[in-house]
Amino acid sequence: KWGLLKATKYLLTGLFVFILGFIPFTQGNLPQFVLTRLNISAGQYPYTSVNAFNFWGLSGFWKPDNVYFQFSGYIMIIAATIILCIRRAKKKLSPYFLITFVFAASFMFFTRMHERHLLPVFAPLAIAVVDNPIFLLPYIGFSLIYVMNLVYSHFWVSNINTVFNCFGNCPNGLRFLLDLNRQKNIMGKSTFADKEINNKNEEQKKFIRKTTGHKTYEKKI
Template identity: 30%
Template structure:
């Protein structure tokens, strides 16, 4: 009976967090969406509704979107035309911002329950018997802080509820992929990852972490089954748009998309933001090296570094959750910081992985001692989450206002905050890069736990998946 009551309390608290988060997002929708992106969503939705999936990609309509999210655009356009045909464009703005908002809520729920699950796997404080009310309160308070810190994150709200971007959708499936892998559900993880990739190919950033975990923790038979299911899933999604040569046409489409913006940094605070925004990344820096090539070399070096450390840690440990979330954060952070052609929004997927890692790190370091939500937010990874959030919010705010007023003579000079941010862009780039470098360099020195010390999730911790 106590377990049922506790479960009901957990669901009740989660529901309250989600309601508050949803209400904040509804209120935030009073601001206009990002004009360029929203106009694209509306045009693409209307086009695919008229022409059908097979007629979506044409030379007469610019589209650099992967097919996955076009299904959502088609459904949105169909709802608008069926039920709100006479409504103004504001209805479209709401309808297109609603899916990412709902995925924000879903991601928050994953974070909430993941933190609770990790808490349950910790040794209880020696001075506190198991299943006491104090333990239950600690468990719930940590989950509340983690969920609230994500759902009320200003960068997350600005991205989905105001801007109207879709990063929340594929990020949810990236997070779900890693959780399923940690629970021994390789086939489901494969499907989830394919969905993430086909919504936005940026999900490829997570591939090194997935590959290392799968190769080291799953037998070949499971690889083959999961791979076959993923290929069938991908082909089924792509075929209506790209036909029998779906994979070949997808490759061409992605290459074309990459070449849309051949510049150093598209206002992103990263290495190339220090060098300069919107510089041609094919112009040699010297010795025949272009920014594009330097960025790719740094990315390859970063992958080798991360893969080597992740393999080392997985060989030392049998419980993998802390390691997996550390390197999921690292690998999603890496390309945004060192490669060219990065949009400011691409930092988004780092945040859910980082906040889960922060609470796993705290729980592991306080194993066997009384847990406190206050101490939980004072650990180094959580402070990095806060700093990354602040810098990412500044970045999004600047770009949002810049383009919102692009056709009307620019942002009002009275907005001193905007022009202060603009004048100190290199500083923000340096700070963001330092956060990443600090996080990356901590990998070999942080006391990542050996053997049975790590927070654990599901069947992977019980032995090799069958």
């Protein structure tokens, strides 16, 4: 069990590290800069779900957010956390499972969530799996949801309507992999073209030597 002094030390250390990340970008008045950036970030996406596969995404993505939805999300997260803490006191659940639950509940019920906000779940959940292998099932489940959510967001940004349509048209379902291969092919074709040009230059030089009987000289830079 943590004492009040130990918990305070950890909270202050975390706050210090958090503020430390703002220092390279501020030009004076650090507290005001931190508050301004947080305020801008909080109001940047006023929608219930920004392509996130969560509770609010069930009714559709990019729906206008409001204080009632936000307050409802807070209530659901607080209530779920309190219930789990009570169960942990009785059954002594793993603290890493508790952290995982808080992160997962935040992703599920907070508004303005992006698909990437599910990522913090995996660090404590991986430790919980070591403690109890049964947690491997939710780890695999969250992994599948996370990958599917990332792929969906990729296709949404790319204005592609067909997602995971591997049965009807596999290239559309694997477009995110094909894009990587296309970039590699472009680089490969560029290198191949350079080699072809060099070969043609060498052939032209040999032809000139044979027809004129003179050597060609290249300028050295």
